[in-house]
Amino acid sequence: MKQTAEKSTSEDLTALEIQEINAIINHYEDHTSVAIEALNIVQKHRRWISDSTLKAVADFLQISLAHLESVATFDNLIYRQPVGNTVIHYCNSVTCWMLGSEQIREHLCQRLHVEPGETSADGQYTILPIVCLGACHRAPAALVGDELKIDLNTDAIDEILKR
Amino acid sequence: MARIQIDGQFYSVPEGNNVLSTCLSLGLDLPYFCWHPAMGSAGACRQCAIIQYKDEEDTRGRLVMACMTPVTDNLRISLNAEQARQFRRDNIELLMTNHPHDCPVCEEGGECHLQDMTHMTGHNLRRYRGRKRTHNNQNLGPFINHEMNRCIACYRCTRFYNEYAGCDDLQVFGIHNNVYFGRFEDGALESEFSGNLVEVCPTGVFTDKTFSAHFTRKWDLQTAPSICVHCSLGCNISPGERYGELRRIVNRYNGDVNGYFLCDRGRFGYDFVNSSKRIQHPRIKQRNACIQTAKEHFHQLLTRAKRTIGIGSPRATLEANFALRSLVGETNFFSGIEDTEYQLLQTVSQIIRDGGIHSPSMREVEQADALLILGEDVTHSAPRLALSLRQAARNVSIELAASALHVPSWQNAAVREIEKQALTPVFIASIGRTRLDDIALDTYHGSPDYLANFGFAIAHYLDSSAPEANALDADENKLAHTIAAALKQAKRPLIVSGTSCSSLAVIQAAYNIAKALPSPNRQLTFSLPECNSLGLALMAGNDLQQAFTAIEQGQADTVVILENDLYRRAEKQKVDAFLETAEQLVVIDSLKNPTTEKADLLLPAASFAESEGTLVNNEGRAQRYFPVYPAPDSICASWQWLLGTMENSSWQHHDDLTTACAQAFPDLTAITQVAPGADYRVKGSKIPRQPHRYSGRTALHANIDVSEPGQPTDSETPFAYSMEGNMAQVPPALLPVVWSPGWDSNQAINKFQEETGGHLREGDAGIRLFEVSGTLAWFNGIPKPYISEPGVWEVMALPHIFGSEELSLQSPAIAQRLATVCALMNPLDAEQAGIDNGDCVIISDLSGASLLTTVIQIDTNLSSAGLLCITAGHPKFQALKMGMQVTLRKFNSDSEVGS
Numbered sequence A: 001m002k003q004t005a006e007k008s009t010s011e012d013l014t015a016l017e018i019q020e021i022n023a024i025i026n027h028y029e030d031h032t033s034v035a036i037e038a039l040n041i042v043q044k045h046r047r048w049i050s051d052s053t054l055k056a057v058a059d060f061l062q063i064s065l066a067h068l069e070s071v072a073t074f075d076n077l078i079y080r081q082p083v084g085n086t087v088i089h090y091c092n093s094v095t096c097w098m099l100g101s102e103q104i105r106e107h108l109c110q111r112l113h114v115e116p117g118e119t120s121a122d123g124q125y126t127i128l129p130i131v132c133l134g135a136c137h138r139a140p141a142a143l144v145g146d147e148l149k150i151d152l153n154t155d156a157i158d159e160i161l162k163r
Numbered sequence B: 001m002a003r004i005q006i007d008g009q010f011y012s013v014p015e016g017n018n019v020l021s022t023c024l025s026l027g028l029d030l031p032y033f034c035w036h037p038a039m040g041s042a043g044a045c046r047q048c049a050i051i052q053y054k055d056e057e058d059t060r061g062r063l064v065m066a067c068m069t070p071v072t073d074n075l076r077i078s079l080n081a082e083q084a085r086q087f088r089r090d091n092i093e094l095l096m097t098n099h100p101h102d103c104p105v106c107e108e109g110g111e112c113h114l115q116d117m118t119h120m121t122g123h124n125l126r127r128y129r130g131r132k133r134t135h136n137n138q139n140l141g142p143f144i145n146h147e148m149n150r151c152i153a154c155y156r157c158t159r160f161y162n163e164y165a166g167c168d169d170l171q172v173f174g175i176h177n178n179v180y181f182g183r184f185e186d187g188a189l190e191s192e193f194s195g196n197l198v199e200v201c202p203t204g205v206f207t208d209k210t211f212s213a214h215f216t217r218k219w220d221l222q223t224a225p226s227i228c229v230h231c232s233l234g235c236n237i238s239p240g241e242r243y244g245e246l247r248r249i250v251n252r253y254n255g256d257v258n259g260y261f262l263c264d265r266g267r268f269g270y271d272f273v274n275s276s277k278r279i280q281h282p283r284i285k286q287r288n289a290c291i292q293t294a295k296e297h298f299h300q301l302l303t304r305a306k307r308t309i310g311i312g313s314p315r316a317t318l319e320a321n322f323a324l325r326s327l328v329g330e331t332n333f334f335s336g337i338e339d340t341e342y343q344l345l346q347t348v349s350q351i352i353r354d355g356g357i358h359s360p361s362m363r364e365v366e367q368a369d370a371l372l373i374l375g376e377d378v379t380h381s382a383p384r385l386a387l388s389l390r391q392a393a394r395n396v397s398i399e400l401a402a403s404a405l406h407v408p409s410w411q412n413a414a415v416r417e418i419e420k421q422a423l424t425p426v427f428i429a430s431i432g433r434t435r436l437d438d439i440a441l442d443t444y445h446g447s448p449d450y451l452a453n454f455g456f457a458i459a460h461y462l463d464s465s466a467p468e469a470n471a472l473d474a475d476e477n478k479l480a481h482t483i484a485a486a487l488k489q490a491k492r493p494l495i496v497s498g499t500s501c502s503s504l505a506v507i508q509a510a511y512n513i514a515k516a517l518p519s520p521n522r523q524l525t526f527s528l529p530e531c532n533s534l535g536l537a538l539m540a541g542n543d544l545q546q547a548f549t550a551i552e553q554g555q556a557d558t559v560v561i562l563e564n565d566l567y568r569r570a571e572k573q574k575v576d577a578f579l580e581t582a583e584q585l586v587v588i589d590s591l592k593n594p595t596t597e598k599a600d601l602l603l604p605a606a607s608f609a610e611s612e613g614t615l616v617n618n619e620g621r622a623q624r625y626f627p628v629y630p631a632p633d634s635i636c637a638s639w640q641w642l643l644g645t646m647e648n649s650s651w652q653h654h655d656d657l658t659t660a661c662a663q664a665f666p667d668l669t670a671i672t673q674v675a676p677g678a679d680y681r682v683k684g685s686k687i688p689r690q691p692h693r694y695s696g697r698t699a700l701h702a703n704i705d706v707s708e709p710g711q712p713t714d715s716e717t718p719f720a721y722s723m724e725g726n727m728a729q730v731p732p733a734l735l736p737v738v739w740s741p742g743w744d745s746n747q748a749i750n751k752f753q754e755e756t757g758g759h760l761r762e763g764d765a766g767i768r769l770f771e772v773s774g775t776l777a778w779f780n781g782i783p784k785p786y787i788s789e790p791g792v793w794e795v796m797a798l799p800h801i802f803g804s805e806e807l808s809l810q811s812p813a814i815a816q817r818l819a820t821v822c823a824l825m826n827p828l829d830a831e832q833a834g835i836d837n838g839d840c841v842i843i844s845d846l847s848g849a850s851l852l853t854t855v856i857q858i859d860t861n862l863s864s865a866g867l868l869c870i871t872a873g874h875p876k877f878q879a880l881k882m883g884m885q886v887t888l889r890k891f892n893s894d895s896e897v898g899s
């Protein structure tokens, strides 16, 4: 949902984005079902989905803007605000929580001087929670960029942030 | 039937429904939020938990959601088991953790489903002390307030808005504990049915903004059963009053007509009653007069008259029209409708009476399994009907779900999924795009002549004895065959047409198609212009042109006009001439308009909220409305003005008029049974208009007089302007509001229905005047297609939900949502005329006199050449009438400054 009153304008998708969306569009029954994949494609190129990008995708798929926003805000991996170079999603579902995801969160936040949802001052990292990553047997877990990290502890976090 | 056991009691109930609905139908109290009888089950709120036992031996049972559990034989459940009660209590406590507990400032308070359920579950103590998440609210336009913090995430709003009403600008955003129901950005809700959110939402998230502007608690509102006067469907409404001001409209359930829902015109159009345009006093030659003087003057005018003619109105009641007809005499009574429309209405009434085809209620419309709409944009001409048609579009998938997959219709999500595979065949033939195009399998566009010809072709393909139409081109021909085949196969095919095109041929073609259908369950319905168009048509009378002629030729000198602004009916010059030639002009109406301005004697009429009367809707159903509150002393109901001047009449009361009217017209015999008469009593007392908690009666008028005035008396209806009286077992036609102990919200309706979502006990209100009988010969007036002359356009004045109806237009909220002022044109025409989208043009009549300037919008859906589509009745387009021929020229701002 849009929080500011400023008028956003629709911008165009790039030829490459259009090509990539067109390549998968026929895998789906209707355009509404393409929504998530189309957003993924565009986000891959732009790192996050701005209001105007969202409008461009909605126009391209000819689906309602509100509907696309509904999909975008439901999906944990679609970013509707600018994010850092790497997004760290720490899992806060039940197993990770039992095995210390709160410490993981605290440590991450303390190291980067941010709160969950924020980006470090150098623009390197954004910290966000996520639901179960399917790695309960090796909890606590996190998604760092698109890499799954398991058996986390504060040392492991320091190691990740060193890179 | 299934034999089931609930808390040790045995019941015999229909199999296959869900347990929640069944329990409610049995009169049991079980809390719920997300389930809605019209929308089925979602299983989203977890409020309807009960215990289900495997068998007689099972003592523990397991927790299930009643709304998701089907009724099967030998089902054994408990509503009262402590475990289930505990779960429901805890569930509501959790739903309430983020709720702001702001009932005292919430418009929902006092009629809130959430309050009722909280109370019912016994969650009386707030334990949560944590932070609450909060949301920003949006400006959703003039109709609806938004207060998202009150949301309990039941998803009823989006399910209604997206799935039931088919609009997609209201959505749910976010995930888990942080979901938001709103629009992408601020802006008016686009659906024509947005007002239903007020009643669908179980909390105070969506409330009525027009009501907020002069808010009163439900228990302080005075109410009476009423009928919407803003289109021909006659939806049942409960208007509420306080301090002599009409405060709001809510839905009044009628299982046959509007069910649970109204359109936004009907819900928000009421404010005209409070408008500054109301005529507050009688006026003689433009000067205020008192009632007595006005009555005497009226009498004198009539005595002085050589011959008086009366002009009736399709927006006045049967009784008022009948009183006028009786006053002036049958031959001097004119229907007040211009001749084309008059002809259309005569044909429609002939078809409904003698056509031998069922005229369906909206409930029946929802059962159709194939449908063709011929010539109507139903959302704009008969809004609530469009909502029913949208439900009909789901029938084939519901049937498929049940037969092939054994999924019951109330399993909402599952059935919606099946919809992607199969939908009811819906076809729309219309002038341009319509708001139902998204449910159409195919559409056909053309001018009314083309539509009629297309219809005649379908009829002929269905039954070769029907007259043959003019040849169609290959594509059209194929489509006509497809439609004929789909309709032929259907078990319950439905044809929808109406008067929007002002084309007799369209209506006749619709009849031919319906007549050609083999199914015994075929149905045909028409959308008509006004709330009593059919009633007036059944009273015959002559058309307006004949009244003009009578005055013009000096056959009459005095005119009495009943609730009718003639300037909306005929061209200005004609009306001017008519009104000026008449030596004495009496006008009875409620709002000032160009016709009332001309009156020698102007008599202020009570609005629908302050008077009583019978209307006949498009289905042929007679329904009565009752005064919600008394009109101010200086205002009378139209029928009272008329009756008051009839010498030696034995008629004293409204009921006398109803009875006499029923006797005068065989078609209307049944109108006396529409509702019990004024002498009806419930256990010896009148029915109170005020709830038993009505407050402040002694103090209401203390600013004027500290002594409490007596309650006004009502000798015309079974109702009292009072809280005293008897509310138990009131017949449906007389039910002002629904309330039941523990059920302050509108959900109390469950207690008044035979089964949830079904008919009201003792039968839904209203009497159908016609049942299937007779048959008519094939109509064979196949029109020659209209060939446009280059440079000449034909005006198509088409209905719009906000803008075309006279009274609602005077309500500020509706005025804010007025249709955009523009004229639509087909792309080819525009290209030839050198007009671009958004160009300003000057429209002139054929004599060259310029009428108005407007913006042109190019519409690719307009396929016929030479049509210029505008909003009918729109104040900006007063000078243009349906079917008028006009020329256009581009407005050049440089050369025409000041023109």
Ligand code: SF4
Residues within 6 Å of the ligand: B150, B151, B152, B153, B154, B155, B156, B157, B158, B181, B200, B201, B202, B203, B205, B206
């Ligand atoms: S806004 Fe109302 S209807 Fe919609 S989810 Fe919230 S409580 Fe339910």
Ligand code: SF4
Residues within 6 Å of the ligand: B228, B229, B230, B231, B232, B233, B234, B235, B258, B262, B263, B264, B265, B266, B267, B382, B383, B384, B385
């Ligand atoms: S559909 Fe017609 S009768 Fe029903 S609420 Fe709307 S305007 Fe009134």
Ligand code: FES
Residues within 6 Å of the ligand: B020, B031, B032, B033, B034, B035, B042, B043, B044, B045, B046, B047, B048, B049, B065, B066, B067, B068
């Ligand atoms: S009513 Fe059954 S889960 Fe909501």
